[in-house]
Amino acid sequence: xxxxxxxxxxxxxRITLNLASMIDVTFLLLIYFMVxxxxxxxxxxxxxxxxTRRDSTTALISDFQPQxxxxxxxxxxxxxxxxxxxxxxxxxLREAIEPLPxxxxxxxxxxxxxxxxxxxxxxxxxxxxxxxxxxxxxxK
Amino acid sequence: xxxxxxxxAERRLMLELTPMIDVVFLLIxxxxxxxxxxxxxxxDVDLPREKGEQRHTxxxxxxxxxxxxDGRVIVSNETVTLDRLxxxxxxxxxxxxxxxxxxxxxxxxxxRNGSTDRLNDVxxxxxxxxxxxxxLATEVPxxxxx
Numbered sequence: 001x002x003x004x005x006x007x008x009x010x011x012x013x014r015i016t017l018n019l020a021s022m023i024d025v026t027f028l029l030l031i032y033f034m035v036x037x038x039x040x041x042x043x044x045x046x047x048x049x050x051x052t053r054r055d056s057t058t059a060l061i062s063d064f065q066p067q068x069x070x071x072x073x074x075x076x077x078x079x080x081x082x083x084x085x086x087x088x089x090x091x092x093l094r095e096a097i098e099p100l101p102x103x104x105x106x107x108x109x110x111x112x113x114x115x116x117x118x119x120x121x122x123x124x125x126x127x128x129x130x131x132x133x134x135x136x137x138x139x140k
Numbered sequence: 141x142x143x144x145x146x147x148x149a150e151r152r153l154m155l156e157l158t159p160m161i162d163v164v165f166l167l168i169x170x171x172x173x174x175x176x177x178x179x180x181x182x183x184d185v186d187l188p189r190e191k192g193e194q195r196h197t198x199x200x201x202x203x204x205x206x207x208x209x210d211g212r213v214i215v216s217n218e219t220v221t222l223d224r225l226x227x228x229x230x231x232x233x234x235x236x237x238x239x240x241x242x243x244x245x246x247x248x249x250x251x252r253n254g255s256t257d258r259l260n261d262v263x264x265x266x267x268x269x270x271x272x273x274x275x276l277a278t279e280v281p282x283x284x285x286x
Contacts, residue, residue: 047273047276048274071256114256120276120278127193136274138260138264
């Protein structure tokens with residue numbers, strides 16, 4: 001027969017910490033932050049060098065003819081122009097610049113009033129075509 | 141004497157909550173930090189849909205310049221003039237001790253539907269300050285995320 005001693009009674013009456021309220025608050029906080037967080041789309045980047053038009057022409061005039069793509073509005077629509085040829089899509093531009101030598105890099109002259117997305121597409125086309133050195137030249 | 145009942149009471153089921161609380165706290169900390177970061181630097185702009193350089197190397201963001209569709213320039217949730225932008229970029233150059241203006245970290249987040257007028261203005265100012273390069277943020281098409 002086991003007799004209930006003082007020691008065994010103490011073991012039974014041990015202190016218990018009630019975690020229920022803390023878990024409630026924690027879950028409420030979690031739900032609040034999950035709901036209130038703005039959903040951000042994944043971003044990447046393009047890193048062109050920056051140069052003004054004057055810098056980009058004077059620096060290279062003595063060395064070689066720079067390779068330039070002009071991004072402007074032609075006949076009311078945005079267009080890419082390279083050595084007199086006009087392209088209206090990123091894919092066509094990429095195809096045109098792919099055979100060019102890569103070492104001199106590529107200058108992209110961006111005129112005003114062109115949609116930003118169209119201008120950035122030219123930088124992407126240059127990267128995709130294998131140009132490491134791409135320079136953004138704003139043309140005012 | 142009640143032998144059988146005591147045995148039952150000692151064998152009650154214990155639910156181990158510690159790992160769950162750990163995970164929940166980690167999630168809260170994650171949401172708290174990322175939510176605040178996104179709100180401070182990124183304005184709501186529709187970025188150009190390009191895949192970018194796909195380098196996957198973490199880089200210091202530096203100053204983040206948002207350009208909205210209507211040509212407003214927003215830095216740290218505040219619309220700024222081009223003169224004020226110059227001051228902020230100058231502060232950024234000053235802050236990054238030992239680094240020249242040429243290598244200053246500048247991220248531009250332009251709205252793809254906006255005109256290049258304002259983007260050209262910003263880039264001309266940056267170039268005038270000696271900033272040699274900028275990163276143009278793009279939205280990777282066909283991907284969803286937090």
